[in-house]
Amino acid sequence: MNESADASPAISVKNLRVSYGEREILHGISFDVHRGETLVILGGSGSGKSTLLRTLVGLEKPVGGEVWIKGVNIAQVSEDELDEIRKKMGVSFQGGALFGSMTVGDNVALPLREHTSLEESTIEIMVRIKLEQVGLASFEDFMPSELSGGMTKRAAVARALAMDPEILFFDEPSAGLDPIIAAGIDELILDLKKAYAISMVIVTHELASAFLIADRMMLIDRGDIIAIGSKAEIAASTDPRVRQFLDRVPEPQVEDELNYLQMLTGDRKSAR
Amino acid sequence: MKTERITALPDRVGLETLKGLAYLGGLARLAGESAYITFIGPFRGQRLRPQRAFHQGMAVGVQAIPIVSLISFFVGLIIALQSAYELRRLGAVQFVADTVAISIVRELGPLITAIIVIGRSGSAFAAEIGTMKVTEEVDALKTLAIRPVAFLVAPKFLAMLVMVPCLTIWADALGVLGGCLFGVGAANFTFVSYLQATRDALVLRDITTGLAKSALFALVITVVGCQEGFSTGAGAEEVGRSTTSAVVTSIFLVILVDLVFTALFYATNLG
Numbered sequence: 001m002n003e004s005a006d007a008s009p010a011i012s013v014k015n016l017r018v019s020y021g022e023r024e025i026l027h028g029i030s031f032d033v034h035r036g037e038t039l040v041i042l043g044g045s046g047s048g049k050s051t052l053l054r055t056l057v058g059l060e061k062p063v064g065g066e067v068w069i070k071g072v073n074i075a076q077v078s079e080d081e082l083d084e085i086r087k088k089m090g091v092s093f094q095g096g097a098l099f100g101s102m103t104v105g106d107n108v109a110l111p112l113r114e115h116t117s118l119e120e121s122t123i124e125i126m127v128r129i130k131l132e133q134v135g136l137a138s139f140e141d142f143m144p145s146e147l148s149g150g151m152t153k154r155a156a157v158a159r160a161l162a163m164d165p166e167i168l169f170f171d172e173p174s175a176g177l178d179p180i181i182a183a184g185i186d187e188l189i190l191d192l193k194k195a196y197a198i199s200m201v202i203v204t205h206e207l208a209s210a211f212l213i214a215d216r217m218m219l220i221d222r223g224d225i226i227a228i229g230s231k232a233e234i235a236a237s238t239d240p241r242v243r244q245f246l247d248r249v250p251e252p253q254v255e256d257e258l259n260y261l262q263m264l265t266g267d268r269k270s271a272r
Numbered sequence: 273m274k275t276e277r278i279t280a281l282p283d284r285v286g287l288e289t290l291k292g293l294a295y296l297g298g299l300a301r302l303a304g305e306s307a308y309i310t311f312i313g314p315f316r317g318q319r320l321r322p323q324r325a326f327h328q329g330m331a332v333g334v335q336a337i338p339i340v341s342l343i344s345f346f347v348g349l350i351i352a353l354q355s356a357y358e359l360r361r362l363g364a365v366q367f368v369a370d371t372v373a374i375s376i377v378r379e380l381g382p383l384i385t386a387i388i389v390i391g392r393s394g395s396a397f398a399a400e401i402g403t404m405k406v407t408e409e410v411d412a413l414k415t416l417a418i419r420p421v422a423f424l425v426a427p428k429f430l431a432m433l434v435m436v437p438c439l440t441i442w443a444d445a446l447g448v449l450g451g452c453l454f455g456v457g458a459a460n461f462t463f464v465s466y467l468q469a470t471r472d473a474l475v476l477r478d479i480t481t482g483l484a485k486s487a488l489f490a491l492v493i494t495v496v497g498c499q500e501g502f503s504t505g506a507g508a509e510e511v512g513r514s515t516t517s518a519v520v521t522s523i524f525l526v527i528l529v530d531l532v533f534t535a536l537f538y539a540t541n542l543g
Contacts, residue, residue: 057415083417097412099404111416114319159416 010035010069010167010199011056017064018048018055025051027223028065033167038193038200040210042245043220052220053171053203057091058082069167087115090160094172096152098144098159104131105140108159115163130158133195134188150181157188168192170202174209182209189213207246211235219245295499302421303495306429309422324427332393332428333435337442340388344376344443347384348450351375356459365459369469372451377478381444383530386489389436390522394497397428398518401501402511410502425498429491436490437483444482481537488533489526496522 009032018026025048033039043049054060056067058074066073069085077085098107108127112118118126131137134154144152153173160168173189174182186209192198193213204210210217211231218228219242227234227242237243314320355371401424404410413420448470455461461469500518504510 054411059411059414079419083419086415086417089415091412091415093408093412095407097408099409099412100407110418114416114418 008035009033010037011201012068013056013065014068015065016052016055016062016067016075018051018060018062020051024063025223026055026062029220029223029225030065031218031225031228033199033201034216035199036197037215038189038202038213040214040217041201041203041220042205042207042210042217043203044205044245046222047220048223049203049220050171053169053201056201057089057169058086087111087163088166089169090157090163090165090167091169092153092156092160092171092173094175096144096156098147098152098155100144102144103140104136104142104144104147104155104158107144107155108140108162111159111162126162127158130161131155133161133191134158135184148181149177150184153177153185154188157192161192166198168198168200170200170204172204173202174204174206182206185209186212207248221245299492299495299499302425302499303491305421306425306495309426310430310433313422313426318422320430321423321427324423325430328428328431329435331396332389332431333439336388336392336435336439339392340385340439340443341446343384343388344381344446345450345453347380348372348376348447348452349454350450351380351447352451352454356454366461366469368451368455368459369461369466370473372455373448373470373473374478376447376451377444377474377482379482379530379534381447382440382482382486382489383526385436385440385443385486386493386526387523389432389439389490390493390519390526393428393432394493394522395515395519397494397497398500398504398515399511401498402504402514405502405504406506406508406511420502425494428498429494432490432494433487436493437486440483440486444479481533485530485533488529492525492529493522496525 011033013032014030015028016026016030017024017028029052041049041052051060055062055075056069062075065075067075070088072081072085074082074085098104099110102110105124105127108130109123112123112126116123127140128137131139134157136151136154136158139147139151139155144155147155157170170189173185177185189200189202190213193200202210202213214231216228216230217234219226219234221241227237227239229237234242235246237246243249309318310320352368352372355375356365356368359365359367359371401410404424410420410424413423448467451470452461452463452466455466455469456463497518500514500521504514
């Protein structure tokens with residue numbers, strides 16, 4: 001091992017611009033993910049955080065800027081080279097995205113069967129290890145449709161861990177889960193932090209989870225980074241947009257009484 | 273305003289033509305990629321996933337045998353009845369065997385088999401891949417460094433290329449048997465004499481052109497079904513739409529390919 005004190009960031013994003021057709025979603029953002037750290041990306045709906053995650057894992061191609069992972073700019077690289085990088089990354093999708101036609105065990109084993117020439121018996125053992133790590137020991141023969149929401153997420157994490165990745169991505173890990181199960185997922189993420197030196201990028205809008213699991217946090221609003229820093233820095237921020245997000249203040253409602261009356265009593269077709 | 277309405281129709285025609293050509297281009301690209309993975313990939317060190325192809329082959333071919341048998345048998349019987357209706361006026365009912373043989377082996381065997389496979393497997397491909405697209409399973413495959421075309425489409429491609437011609441041969445046999453039922457029952461044939469008449473009516477070219485068409489049909493059905501699946505938008509309604517579109521487009525393209533190659537065989541005397 002000659003990576004003694006490798007201080008280069010795990011991910012380096014420079015001036016990233018991503019568009020869907022005509023609409024620009026990310027307006028030239030730049031940030032780094034340091035090795036071994038857990039970066040939580042916070043943002044409201046439509047802020048562009050899901051687009052950012054998809055771009056980081058290569059599912060979207062940016063229209064401008066660079067994304068450096070393992071010394072390669074994945075924004076301008078061939079599909080083959082991108083696949084090589086992906087073998088060192090693990091992604092846990094919002095709904096789990098488990099393959100419904102295979103058992104949980106086969107789901108976790110799939111990357112091992114596809115990318116390694118390990119013996120089937122070895123693969124089986126590795127599957128059991130990964131499932132045990134996420135708390136799903138002895139669930140190998142269950143079909144994804146037989147799992148609850150929390151178990152599906154755990155299985156998805158096990159599959160993301162199958163190839164021992166260097167970077168883990170989570171898309172809304174607590175979405176749709178009740179608080180107790182969501183806390184269980186937070187626990188799982190903390191356990192993984194302790195057990196491995198993985199860098200983690202977690203996209204979420206759940207504040208409680210974010211403050212529990214993050215090393216650094218980054219707030220995105222309408223395609224721009226409005227804050228990035230350690231947990232303490234973000235919590236103490238005086239930026240009004242950050243405070244609005246953290247203090248859960250809804251958008252102000254502009255009450256115009258005349259317009260309100262007009263809406264209630266006016267003709268549908270008249271345009272006065 | 274007037275000029276806009278006059279140019280509106282040619283605009284539409286132009287746009288639809290371009291969209292249609294783009295669609296065909298997408299199909300050709302998918303076909304090319306699948307063919308490369310299936311036939312050239314193994315020599316370049318890529319996996320072939322025979323287990324998945326086998327599983328697909330069972331679903332596409334083996335499980336279709338009952339329905340293909342019944343339908344081909346009935347179609348053979350129908351052709352016999354319809355041709356006998358006219359032939360007996362000419363006192364030539366013994367040519368029923370020839371008519372059934374040529375119609376089934378050259379045309380109806382491949383075509384009816386293709387339509388059954390479209391209904392069973394073309395729709396299934398679109399629905400399966402469409403649902404996977406909606407649930408982000410296709411994205412998950414990409415992030416696991418597994419190419420969706422190699423994993424999802426190539427096994428189906430191989431299975432269809434093997435199974436559809438086999439089903440066609442089986443359909444041909446059962447169509448002839450259907451005609452045989454009529455021949456023996458109402459046209460003074462014996463079982464053996466009908467089969468002999470069938471054999472005498474057919475040339476090898478009849479069978480090979482039928483099989484060539486069935487292989488092309490297999491290609492079209494696979495590629496259309498999978499392409500529609502991949503282009504599914506978000507939501508259950510989209511899966512329904514793309515499944516319907518897969519079936520309708522497959523039927524149309526299969527008949528188009530049928531016309532082109534039947535005319536080709538006719539004009540060049542190759543078949």
